[in-house]
Each structure stands twice: as structure tokens, then as C-alpha cells.
Amino acid sequence: MNEEKIIVCDECNNEFFLKSMEIKESAIEIGGQELLLVYFKCPQCGKLYRITLKDDEYYTLVEDLENTKKRIRRAKGKGNLYLQNQLVSMVYRKRERLQNHVARLNAKYSGTFTEVPENGATTIKYLP
Numbered sequence: 176m177n178e179e180k181i182i183v184c185d186e187c188n189n190e191f192f193l194k195s196m197e198i199k200e201s202a203i204e205i206g207g208q209e210l211l212l213v214y215f216k217c218p219q220c221g222k223l224y225r226i227t228l229k230d231d232e233y234y235t236l237v238e239d240l241e242n243t244k245k246r247i248r249r250a251k252g253k254g255n256l257y258l259q260n261q262l263v264s265m266v267y268r269k270r271e272r273l274q275n276h277v278a279r280l281n282a283k284y285s286g287t288f289t290e291v292p293e294n295g296a297t298t299i300k301y302l303p
Contacts, residue, residue: 182217182224189219198226205284205301212288212299223288223299228280236273243269 183190193215201212211229216222243265250258286303 184217184220184222186222187217187220189217191218201299203299203301214288223290225288227277228284230280232276236276240266240269240273
């Protein structure tokens, strides 16, 4: 069952449901590091809420995790239970490594993000 959660904006106290189509991504650079910011905004006041940050290492870890999941499916097709169990353990470790990486990245850039008008367009800036 898909459980909806009400979000209350810290800025204007507006209550709203977050829809997946309202989640946006924006490439940003912080201190020379290219990152992808995943975020949503309050529909009332426009306050930007970070969901996560992604970097090149994030995508490498995700690809490694997905490749291990594919190996599990192949091992299952061959009936190799021992290999399946070993690979499942690897998936748990790789998932934890990915979660730790995301937590470190978000802690490293724990400031706020805001939209700033710049040259006739809106740019997202990081405020430490």
C-alpha cells in the first residue's frame, strides 16, 4: 500500500503532499566538486528541501550494487544456493557502503540550498 505523508514547510507552515513528479534534480558545483542535488520545493513559498546529493562515487557504488543483484539472479537460475547466499551478503554490505557514502556526502555539505536569480535565470546556490 502506498502511504502518503504530509509535509509541513518550515518557512510558511504550508501542508502539502509530495508527488514524485515534483522531485527535481539540478547539477551544482561546490568547491570544485560536481554534484547532483535531488530536491523538492514548497508549492506555497518555494523553500527548497534537499533529498540527497549524488556524486560520481555514488553512481559507481550504485552500479556495483546493481551488478551484484544481477549475479544473484544468474546464480538463482543455475540453482547455486551457496553462491546466492554469498552474493546476498555482498548486496547487504554494498547497500550499507552506499548508504554510508550518501550520509558522508550530505554531512560534508550540510548547509542549505537556495534558488537565486542570476542573469535572467534561477540558479541553485549552496550556503554553508
